Amino acid sequence: MSGGKLSRELSTPRASRARALPSGEDREEYLGFRADKEMFAVSLALVREILKPPPITEVPRARRDILGIVSVRGQITTVIDLRRRLNLRATDPTISSRVLLVQGNDEVLGLLVDEVTQVYRLSPLEIEPATSVLGANVGSHVAGIGRPRMRGLRGEVQNASEEVLILLDLAALLSS
Amino acid sequence: MNASDAKDEFFGEAQELIDALARDLLALETSSRAGGDDPELVNDIFRSVHTLKGLSGLFGLNRLGSLTHELENRLDDMRMGRLSVSTSVLDVLFRAVELLGRMLAAARRGEADDDSELPSLLASLKTAGASKDQRADDELAAFELDPDIVRVLTEHEEHRLRTNVRNGTPLYRLRARFPIDRIDKALDELKQLAKPLGEIIAYLPTGDLPADGTLFELDILYASATPLEQLRHRLEGQDVAIHRISRKSAASHTSLPAAPDVPVQAALPPPPRAPSDTARDSVPLSLDKPFVDSTTNERAALQEPRHGGGIKTPVPPKPEEEGSRAALAGRMAHTVRVDIRRLDHLMNVLGELAIVRGSLARLTERLRQHATFRDLTTELHRLHRAFDRNLAEMQSGILEVRMVPLGQVFERLARAVRQIARQNDKEIRLVVTGAETEVDKLIVEELSDPLLHIVRNSIDHGIEPQSERAALGKPVEGTIALNAFQAGNHVIIEIEDDGAGVDHDRVIATALRRGLLTEEQAREIAPRDAINYLFLPGFSTREAVTDLSGRGVGLDVVKTNIARLGGVVDVQSERGIGTKFTITLPITLAILRALLLGVSGRTYALPLSSVAEATVLDARAIRTVEGREVTSLRGETLPLCRLERLFGHDRTAKTNTRSYIVVVALGGRRVGIVVDELFGQQDIVIKALGPSLSSVRGFAGATDLGDQRVGLVLDAAALLDEVLSSGERRGMEAYSVGR
Structure with missing residues (x-):
């Protein structure tokens, strides 16, 4: 069902990947993905699996952001469209679309995103509080803003990249 | 198994024990009403309570423990004949079992139970034990029985002995010898033979062990109305001497201690053989030969293979516990307690297999198009059919495991009916049919509350007070009929009472007032449809209760619960005749x-x-x-x-x-x-x-x-x-x- 290159990478033991990356400060891993034109990231620990979108069965009368249900190894799983959830412009899934299986508040949910980009290892220094960037009106689902820095081969910081990641608080995002 | 599994298991087992208790108490009440005396039943109840007491102790439920302890004491009195089975005693016992159930439920939820009732119940249990005739006249003295024997009998054994003497059942001593290495099997076989013809009162080792220790000798105190010849015939082939314990003649009466008829303890020397006045009745199958004799050993050796399939008892049991332990072992060997979620999991796997089966079928169809694969296709087709068949069998097997008889719920209802009827000072006869109808375990568990609700409604508000019923010319005793039967893929449960019925006009009036009906609709609505308004949430209000003589209390909840199980509930009622609820349920949810x-x-x-x-x-x-x-x-x-x-x-x-x-x-x-x-x-x-x-x-x-x-x-x-x-x-x- 999944079989993508990235999901294979995710299934390798965490330790071996960590060894390949520079050690250093107290870093946390984030999975980066795109919805519409915005870049997001969630804590990798909360992502169980990345799937190519299976056929989704629409559930009539469900909330608008609920795309429908899929069967993941016999388990009926509800899939939420991140675009609709965030009131972004809705489109049909494309070839790069993925469903992230994430641990929701009381069930495992699927989250449809446009594209999965990469895993980021962010130190606290690379995360800015959302309010300082976006003001007090920011939604509770935004946990912070990630500004990953470019690194050299030895992990030394070179310069700030152009990337801006919206770090999502899944619990807040998925509570209805 | 972790601690919570063990605890789950305990709660499951304890609940089963309490259910069994209630069932047996009801049976006891019925049999005592019929004037009978059922020592086995009292014994069963005693054992259940005893097991429950042990379990409660194991899991630190002290209050449950103290209640079972007192209950056990009273039941012990009953089985010893110190306490007779009376309505008042039964009442206390029913109350105790009811409280046990509630305490267990509270413990299961991890709550402290309501402890207001326990002290008073313990007190009534204690006073219920006010002893009856402590000692009957010494009827045993009239028999050729060694007082030493009577002394070593357990209280229960003595009670059984006295009961048999009182009933005039002839007493026998069976002296049996078994090779020591297979005593449990041999004893078991003897019991199988002897039990249908009489009652085994006690097993008493004679202690006369031969020097080489290969044989074990046992005296069995046995009461039977079967003629001696038949007994002898029945026990032929066993190494048993049958001796009738007769009433003493006037002469031997005085010399009783001098001529002990049945030897008792290890310390005693081998007894003198039967006194002359009993010799006529005594028909020893193997006479007083030397203990180790070749014929006995040969016979034992020859018999050996026949016992291969016998019931296995792990250790040679202490005689007085033997019966219960064998019964317990039998029960344990054939039952497994399984968490229903495991069955659900199996069912899921089965579902996946069914999908594989579908894909196989499609693949076979596609292969069929290619002439080159004809042989392979045929083989695949055959395989697929076999797979299909086995899968279907497995599916029905798992479903069967999930099925339990509705009797489980009905028993609980029977208890509740008894209790609620008493509270309302009404006499209710509960007639149950179809208790053997089987339904998915999950459904049965969810069914308890809705059924109880309906039955409570029937007693509280359906069945009229006794005086009213008498005035109406109805039998004073109200009847609630509980019928269950299977109809296709459904199980139908009907709860019918012969009470006052529902007043349709009042239902319609209330529906109108609550805006659930228009005036026009109210004029046209059929009674059958009107009564369904009882199931609307709006009806379960205080005002509605008084208006409708209580019907409608929480019936919306009943409906919701039944709907959750994929079922529907329907009600029909006729003024003055009664009300009938019909619940239609699917047999399984899986x-x-x-x-x-x-x-x-x-x-x-x-x-x-x-x-x-x-x-x-x-x-x-x-x-x-x-x-x-x-x-x-x-x-x-x-x-x-x-x-x-x-x-x-x-x-x-x-x-x-x-x-x-x-x-x-x-x-x-x-x-x-x-x-x-x-x-x-x-x-x-x-x-x-x-x-x-x-x-x-x-x-x-x-x-x-x-x-x-x-x-x-x-x-x-x-x-x-x-x-x-x-x-x-x-x-x-x-x-x-x-x-």
Whole structure:
């Protein structure tokens, strides 16, 4: 069902990947993905699996952001469209679309995103509080803003990249 | 097994014990009413309580422990004949078992139970033990019985001995010898032979062990009305000497201690043989030969193979415990307690296998197109058929395991009826039929509350007070009939009382006042339909209670609970005659046969159990009644429901012009669902939708259709409700606007 290159990478033991990356400060891993034109990231620990979108069965009368249900190894799983959830412009899934299986508040949910980009290892220094960037009106689902820095081969910081990641608080995002 | 598993198991077992207790108490009450005395039953009850006491101690439930302890004392008194089975005693016992149940339930939820009742109950239990005739006249002295024997008998054994003497049942001493290495098997065989003809009162080792220790000698105190010749015949082939213990003659009466007839303890020397006055009756099968004799050993050796299939008892048991322990071992060997979630898991795996089966079938079909693979195809086809067959068998096997008789719930109800009737000072006769009808375990568990609710309603408000019944010429004793039976894929449970019935006019008046009906509707509504308003939440109010002599209390809850199980509840009532609730339930929740149907390009599954028939829709036959589409089916009006409208599907251009009607029927109500396509039947494993979809109505769950596709399973009961009540709601809107 999944079989993508990235999901294979995710299934390798965490330790071996960590060894390949520079050690250093107290870093946390984030999975980066795109919805519409915005870049997001969630804590990798909360992502169980990345799937190519299976056929989704629409559930009539469900909330608008609920795309429908899929069967993941016999388990009926509800899939939420991140675009609709965030009131972004809705489109049909494309070839790069993925469903992230994430641990929701009381069930495992699927989250449809446009594209999965990469895993980021962010130190606290690379995360800015959302309010300082976006003001007090920011939604509770935004946990912070990630500004990953470019690194050299030895992990030394070179310069700030152009990337801006919206770090999502899944619990807040998925509570209805 | 971790601690919580163990605890789950304890609660399960304890609950079963309490259920068994209640059942046995009811049986005891019945038999004592009939004037009988059932020592086995009292013993069973005693053992259950004893086991429960042990379990409570193990799990630190001290209050449960203290109650079982006192209960055990009284039951011990009963089985020793110190306490007779009377209504007042039974009452206390019933109360105690009831409290045990509540304490257990509280402990299960991890709450402290309400402890107000325990002290008073303990006190009544204690006083219920006020002893009866402590010592009957020494009837035993009249027998050729060694007082030493009587002294070593346990209290229960002595009680049984006295009872048999009082009944005039002849007493025997069976002196049996067994090779020591197979005493348990041999003893068991002897018991099997002896028990049908009489009662074994006690096992007493004689202690006369031969020097080489290969034989074991046992005296068995036995009471039997069977003639000696028959006994002898029955026990032929066993190494047993049968000796009738007769009444003493006047002469030997005085010399009793001098001539002990039955030897007792190890310290005693071998007894002198039967005194002269009993010799006539004494027919030893093996005379007083030297203890180790070759014939005995040979015989034992020859018998050995025959015992290969005998019941195995791990250790040579202490004689007085032997019976219960063997029974326990028998029970343990044949029962396994399984968490139902494990069965659910197996069922899921089975569902996956069913999908594999489907894919195999498709593959076989595709291979069939290629001439080159003919042989392989045939073989594959055969394999597929075998797979199919075994899968079906496995499925029915697992389903069978989940099935339990409704009797479990009915027993609990019987207890409740007794209790509620007493509280209301009413006499109620509960007539149960079909307790053996089997239903999915999960359904049975959820059924308890709704049934209790209905029965309580019947007693509280249905059955009139005794004086009223007498005045009406009805029998003073009210009757509640509990009938269960299977009808196709459904189980029907009826709860019928012969009480006052429901006042339809008052129901209609209340519905009118609450705005659930328009005046016009109220005039036209049939009594059968009016009574269904009892199930609306609005009716469960205090005002309604008094208005309707209590009917309607929480009946909406009953309806919701039953609906959750995929069932429907219906009520019929006649003034002055009685009320009948009918609950229709699916037999199992795990696997369903479903009809797959297509609407606007979507596939839905509809449980076949709720489908009455399917037919082609004749567009010309559609009429409109108050904005609702109806058609007629064999002369009856059938409301129609268009799923695409109900579900708000965008209307895709339909390729075929033909549509079908699937007639959904539950509990006497029908709706025709209009669909575009019928795909046929399929066995489906129904799975729950996630919490985020819990508020979506109309679906019972989802199922794998194969090909990675998921289909929604329609909730027939909810759809029926929705379609049939939407008209009412519309009527109500019109009403409120008109006002």
